[in-house]
Amino acid sequence: MxxxxxxxxxxxxxxxxxxxxxxxxxxxxxxxxxxxxxxxxxxxxxxxxxxxxxxxxxxxxxxxxxxxxxxxxxxxxxxxxxxxxxxxxxxxxxxxxxxxxxxxxxxxxxxxxxxxxxxxxxxxxxxxxxxxxxxxxxxxxxxxxxxxxxxxxxxxxxxxxxxxxxxxxxxxxxxxxxxVPPAAPPEKHLHHRAPLQLGERPTGRGVVLVVNPASHSGQGADVLRKVQRKLPDVEVVELRKEDDVEQVMRQSASRAQVLGVAGGDGTVRSAASAAIAADVPLAVFPAGTFNHFAKDVGAFGLDAAITAVKRGTADKVDAAYLNDKIFLNTASIGAYTDFVQIREKYEGRVGKPLAAVWAALVVKDRTLRVRVDDTTSEINLLFLGNGRYQPSGFAPAFREQMSDGLVDLRMLDVAGPIGQLKVLAALLTGQLARNKRYHELSAPELQIDVLSGPVRVARDGELGETTDALHVRVDRRALTVFCHDAAF
Missing domain, CATH: 1.20.144.10 (Phosphatidic acid phosphatase type 2/haloperoxidase)
Structure with a gap:
């Protein structure tokens, strides 16, 4: 020295x-x-x-x-x-x-x-x-x-x-x-929440509850017992393995004043579709692994959902459609499904930010060539959200509101070691939004053509059909859903 x-x-x-x-x-x-x-x-x-x-x-x-x-x-x-x-x-x-x-x-x-x-x-x-x-x-x-x-x-x-x-x-x-950038400050002028009073139901009369007892390792059965204890007049329909979920939902909604559902986000999605078709409100009793929709709409936890039904407090939220099939939270194609699975595997140990970086680095390379409204890009990950998610970047976590009438599109190219390093550097320096490998936009309707060939679609965590064309749109404030009045 x-x-x-x-x-x-x-x-x-x-x-x-x-x-x-x-x-x-x-x-x-x-x-x-x-x-x-x-x-x-x-x-x-x-x-x-x-x-x-x-x-x-x-x-x-x-x-x-x-x-x-x-x-x-x-x-x-x-x-x-x-x-x-x-x-x-x-x-x-x-x-x-x-x-x-x-x-x-x-x-x-x-x-x-x-x-x-x-x-x-x-x-x-x-x-x-x-x-x-x-x-x-x-x-x-x-x-x-x-x-x-x-x-x-x-x-x-x-x-x-x-x-x-x-x-x-x-x-x-x-x-x-x-x-993982912090959420942007709420845009007050975009919030049009007009809480609805649908009438009190202190015993749950008029509610037909479709429940999946096996959801989340048996949590559905626990939810059912609590709902029956606090809302004794609820009619219960239990799903069995051999049931056609969408058919059960349609039949239940046709005779219900309120369609209730206890299950994961996939089950809730089927219930929402049936509720919209029958023009009845939806009551969500969270019983899944993640319960993203229930959390964002203000029906989480279970006591809050039960209280909402008792008091009759509700709101109108958007329903998004991919090729005319509903999704309430997110949809994706390509490697994004693998990305989410890897991130969720590790986020409990190292936190969501680091888990997202790791998932982006190790996710299997699936380069897609897509055209979005006449603009062609090569990407690996594609995310679609019902409403604009927060924060910006490629670890979207929640929605400030669910009635903005917009689809949230995010696409990322992490192909090859050089691409991975560039994306990692952009994440660490907060410059991902300016990186040419990342694309983000919001619109009420989108047309996405997969030029590299058909891919599998996922909606709300469940795999769907294979297609090479995606028409995405939002039906604004189409779904009436019970939510705790504290959410207003």
């Missing part, structure tokens, strides 16, 4: 120790009371998990997304801090001789000092949550700052350890924001 570099390092180290000693030796009853409590609350990220839990139970989609983003970012930053950074730099902890006994944390750390794991987790959570909820940025940053100060005041870290932790955690959060 050159002499001038060594002098700079020594000066920084001297300043670090001086600031630590100055804070540690400050005679302050307030510091003695507040700092240990704050640092103990942040042990194992309990403080941040508590805030995430409050956001998660708020019933606000954006708050729940912020909570998930914050928790996932803590997990990644903690892994990097403890398994890489601390093992690379073996800096010892500060001496506790000058720290008052009353100010010390009840749990003395035994790991190395650089960087501060508490600071990294605090910065990761605060930065991640602020991406989704900017209004919380200042109070959360102030709280994170106090946690950082507490780590120095209680003798756990030097100031530079805390600064390094803040930098690491915030960097991880911002990279996550590039991989």
């Amino acid at each position: 050159p002499d001038w570099t060594a002098r700079i390092v020594q000066d920084v180290d001297d300043l670090d120790v001086s600031v630590f000693e100055a804070l540690a030796t400050t005679d302050s009853p307030l510091l003695d009371r507040l700092m240990p409590r704050l640092t103990n609350a942040a042990d194992h990220s309990k403080l941040w998990f508590g805030i995430a839990a409050l956001l998660g139970v708020s019933r606000k989609r954006r708050a729940q997304r912020a909570a998930m983003r914050g928790v996932a970012t803590i997990a990644v930053s903690s892994l990097i801090t403890n398994q890489i950074a601390k093992r690379t730099n073996r800096r010892p902890r500060p001496s506790l001789r000058s720290v008052p006994l009353s100010r010390m944390s009840r749990r003395l750390p035994t790991s190395t000092s650089f960087p501060s794991g508490h600071a990294a987790s605090a910065a990761a959570f605060v930065t991640a949550v602020s991406l989704e909820l900017p209004a919380l940025a200042y109070p959360l940053r102030a709280l994170a700052g106090l946690v950082g100060v507490s780590r120095v005041a209680t003798g756990a870290h030097y100031p530079s350890d805390v600064v390094a932790g803040w930098f690491l955690g915030s960097t991880v959060a911002r990279i996550g924001g590039k991989l």
Whole structure:
């Protein structure tokens, strides 16, 4: 190390120790009371998990997304801090001789000092949550700052350890924001929700409920028992393996005042088609694996769906069609089905952003040549959404509304190692929307011709016919569906 570099390092180290000693030796009853409590609350990220839990139970989609983003970012930053950074730099902890006994944390750390794991987790959570909820940025940053100060005041870290932790955690959060951009602010002028009052049904009279008892490893049967207990006058039709689901739905809808359905998104799709044809409202009792439609429409969880029927609160939402066959959430062709399967396999372990990157890298190469409204492109992945999904990019997760009258089209070319690297670089730098390999547009109607030959279609997670032409359209506000009044 050159002499001038060594002098700079020594000066920084001297300043670090001086600031630590100055804070540690400050005679302050307030510091003695507040700092240990704050640092103990942040042990194992309990403080941040508590805030995430409050956001998660708020019933606000954006708050729940912020909570998930914050928790996932803590997990990644903690892994990097403890398994890489601390093992690379073996800096010892500060001496506790000058720290008052009353100010010390009840749990003395035994790991190395650089960087501060508490600071990294605090910065990761605060930065991640602020991406989704900017209004919380200042109070959360102030709280994170106090946690950082507490780590120095209680003798756990030097100031530079805390600064390094803040930098690491915030960097991880911002990279996550590039991989999966935060949802765009709601466009208030596009929201035309006009809640409907269809009349109270405290016992469920007039509801014909079609249930798949085997859905989601038997969850359908559990849902049925709860619905029958709280809505005793509901007529129940249980699906059997040999039944034609669409025929059962049509027959049930023909005699129902309200068509109810308990099953996965594929079963709900069949029920929606029958409800529209019979001009009756739909009541969705979530009993599938993912329940995307129920979540987006405001009928999740089961208690919320039951309450909606009892109170008679409903809304009108869009129905999308691919070649005149309905889909409520998404449709796809080509490798997108494989992409979703791979992403969902790993997202529980590493989070959706990293799982989406991994899926894009390992998905089987299926290059398609498609023409969309007279523009020809070569792509591997094609996604269609009923309504505009958030966030932008190639990890769409939810809809702010379900009555905008638009189809959301996203196409991506990740062919070959070079293409994969370019897409990965675009994801990491937040430039995917500007990359020529990515295409995104919204329209009420689309014509997609597959010039490379017929492909298999998937609607709401279920495989359908093989075709080389896709006509996609939206029937705006065609479906009346019960939803909890808190959704309004």
